[in-house]
Amino acid sequence: MNTLLWILVGVLIYTSVAMALNARGVLPSSFRVSGPILTIHTKRGRAALEWLAQPKRFWRAWGNLGVGIAVVIMVGSFVAVLFSAFSAITAPEAARIARPQDALVIPGVNQFLPWAAAVDILVGLLVGLVVHEGGHGLLCRVENIEIESMGVALLAFIPLGAFVQPDEESQRSADRGGKTRMFAAGVTNNFLVTAVTFALLFGLVASLVTVVPGVAIGGTLPGSPASDAGDPGIDRGDVITAVDGQPVEDQASFDAALAEADREVTVELRNGETVTVQRRLMVTRAVVDAPFGTETTIEAVDGEPVYTQSEFEAAVSGNEVVELDTDEGTTQFPVGVFVSAVPADDPLGADGGAPDRPMLVHSVAGEPTPTPEALSTVLQETEPGDTVEVVAYHGDGDDPWSGERHVYEVTLGENPQGEYGYLGVGGIQQGTSGIVVDDFGIDTYPASQYHALLGGSGWGDDPVSTFISRTFAVLVLPFASVVDPNLAYNFAGFNGEISNFYSVSGPLSAGVVFGLINVLFWTGWVNLNLGIFNCIPSYPLDGGHILRSAVEATIARLPMEPDPAVATAVTVAISASMILSLLGMLFVPQLLG
Template identity: 50%
Template sequence: MWVLLGILAYSAAALLLRRYGLLPSSVSIQGPFTTVHTKRGRDFIDWVATPKRFWRAWTNFGLGVTLVIMVGMFLFLLLQGLFILQNPPEPSAVNQPQNFLVIPGVNDFLPLSVAPEIVFGLLVGLVVHEGGHGILCRVEGIDIDSMGIFLFTLLPLGAFVQPDEESQQNADRGGKTRMFAAGVTNNFAVTIVAFALLFGPVIGSIAVAPGMAVQGSYDGSPAAAAGIGQGDRVTSVAGTPVTNESTLDAALASTDERTVQVELNGGDSAADRETRTATVQRSLIVAGSVADNPANLSVGEEPITVSEVNGTPVHTQSGFSEAVGGSKFATLTTSRGTVTIPVGAYVTRVSADGPLANAGAPTDGSAIVTAIDGERVTSSSDLDRVLDGTRPGETVPVELYDDGELSTYQVTLGENPNDGGGFLGVGLFPGTSGLLLTDFGVQPYPAGTYVALLGGDGGPGAGSVSGALAESPLSAVYVALILPLASLVLGIPNFPGFTASVSNFYSVSGPLGFLGSNVFLLANICFWMAWINLQLGMFNCIPGYPLDGGRILRTSAEALVSRLPVSEPYTVVRTITTGVGVTMLLSLLLLVFGPTVLN
């Protein structure tokens, strides 16, 4: 409502200024949209455009790249549109209209905490894009009427170079095509330079600080009660050093003491960070649950406590496992009542062509793995541990609880792409039987995974998700596209950059160590500049008017049709460009609104 009122107030003030002739001739306002024109800077562009042979060679190379990406964008959008028509996916955050705006804090994937870096990257992208058009105008002898910036109230949405129409019409077709390709060529060049800095000396100067990074604590958990929260690093538990999530779990499992001393490093800012000790009174709680879990428990505002298992008092996860023992079922006494459940690793998804499905197991998910090769499995971590001791190609009996009964399947294991061990081909809910049980209650932050994905040394806490991606020759492009959407693609939180709230999880050393904490700022600038420029370049390669891709399509179609024996070449060119442009528009509309409208 405040945004709407602000837009209306701005539009009303602009209308009054225009009516009374108080607006400069260089400023044009239509509602909330403002265009500022200037003729200044044309001499500078003439000077920059002096090495004409260089600029022609540069944009000839860029034109080739642009044509390849144009074809790729056409096929991608067309196939995506057809897929959405045939199999409409469920609406997600990606399809929300606000997430197509490059506005930090409004777009769910562009955090407000790095708004200055994002805006700076956007401004650089606009300047180099339109500057490329301006330089090639002068290289090809096209006059420039004016240059300027396009604003939504006070927010910059774009920049422009306005060529003189008559001189543009008189320019040769090749010159105009190079001029249209110059903007995206420069955007891709900025992307490459920014990534070269980020993946080289910048990320080489960022290391993961020792300890387990804490993203947050579950409400009502023992950790939350002890004051452990976002930004802390757990460095030891009961005197046992902690370096990552695995060592934290091992340290907690090594003692059944109800009270443990936890050493932490944290604070709201770099100035007040210090090492401190917290006393955690452990108790077993259900911090999360999957729908339709066998206990029929759903976590609300208050956590669910588990006080007894099979009549034995418990307060730790290790105590839970001991109380269950070899039994396939357990009776839990909880703050919501007493329930009896099968105990094992809850399967949420079974790959249709995976080892478990090939053995004849049901593929609808919601089954529970209770044993593998005769070894008892009580949780998802148990299942991972047992599979680590198997080999690909080995045939083992897998016991499943499904639809009220236990069944055993002879499964020939596949190869785990992350560690080379055995592989079932299933997705798991973390915890036991669809319940996320914890006696501590912190959520880890994947600091090492982010560093590894960006080409650095993530250390032992990097996790398996970064393995193949970091080694891919196209990792820079892929990482740029997925890291802000990591929660949807990789199952980890969206990457916000190296912001103040997570800087405690990293340390600075290496070639740029002399910059201190400014390395984090430089990393944010490089990352978001590369991401924004890549998005600008690829979007402008869509072959639809008025984007650069649509203009290049027109000149390319004119060049092709001019060589064909047709009586009305203009009609043929218009048919090609209109057909492709409408196809792209419909595909984009399906991409944005299809999942919502068709479901």
């Protein structure tokens, strides 16, 4: 039985017990049960809100700022939700949310939110709910809207939200601007908390946290030499600091050390242990329909044994076609960068006459192009208008490896990315001829990249722009691998083995600093998402109420008698489209397989 099913069973049992107790009058009068939802009401705290609401001019200005922010996000969320729903219907296999439960902010149920971050997420959620509903309550008193009660709402034992319940009659009698400011106050407070917590987060990371030197190990590739290394082995959380006694600071120095090493290498780990690895060449990534798949071992090139990546690169260099011996057999292998598309309107297709199908581009202007990097280097030495000879291998279908040799005369076009020639190929894949090889087999964790996104690279020349760009980056870090498939790991805080990749300076221990940073990270992240979600223009969210006020204000300016029915119809239509789009995003990919 999976975790989600256990939770549903628990909620069902809780609901049955709560409803039975409520029916018998056992629960206090302040407790109200509506299915699995329990709300606890109180009238306490209203005096504190009265006192806080005294500088009314300030709070009205704050509310007006919030309305402007909310309207901008409402429009953006409306477009984003509709576009995402359309994409989920037309291309369900590419949907960002593959499982409906991934929309829930519940660690362990949502695959992007690990149990290790549960406490930090709960703290962020509680802070977000308190400041959100506190904003509503505060602006109620600023706009002279009476408060009937305040309290918290729970789904079973899970905090679902705090609430402020305005008096219905008092709310109806308030002016439209006052009600709009009241509804926008919650999300405005959430965004303020996000700004404060992220500023503190970036400052702490910049001043106290550094990346340890070496290569951070996120894991080892199945069947690779690193995974087969003997005791103590190489595991997630290890940091390689030296190769055969030569210190390594990062991935580049590690690759350089391996290129100079023998087949058998000894690596030193940060914890002082050493591991001996017997290298062999294996395929770690391959395009669809390649002659062989991942985990295939390449044993020889044209009869010469190869064990390392540098030996493989030297063996294929300058050759158009090589014979590869693998543990699966022998195959003829044209050497060239793999491209999946040749647009008919671009130089290679239009001027050269090359067909729009997958091909292996072996050379350009007589210079070999076995990899994307080599192709880029060759093109950077050309100019728009140059006529070059392009040698490529392709067939009549999608299998360029068994295709024939073709030569095309191409006049290069203007490159939109620089002042050099443009060939016009798309879908360029990493590696040689569509395969990526590795002789060691580690999957590195992007410790330096995440450290920079969290503030480790400083504030730059424009702190405001830097802060905004980092805020958007932090928003997607928990599911970074979905946004950028080149990132194999998501970031959910400095938890577990991940903390091994960083060191802390200053008087506080690493545990205290990482704990504080994790709370700031998740508090800001939850508040940002809470604010954005509540801006969706659909009832019963704040965005739905603001939408109604905006529609009423627009109709009031038209040369016609204001009709509440028209405002209701427009609001309901937009709200319904949002609800249907959200449901489409969550469930259509699964329904369509």
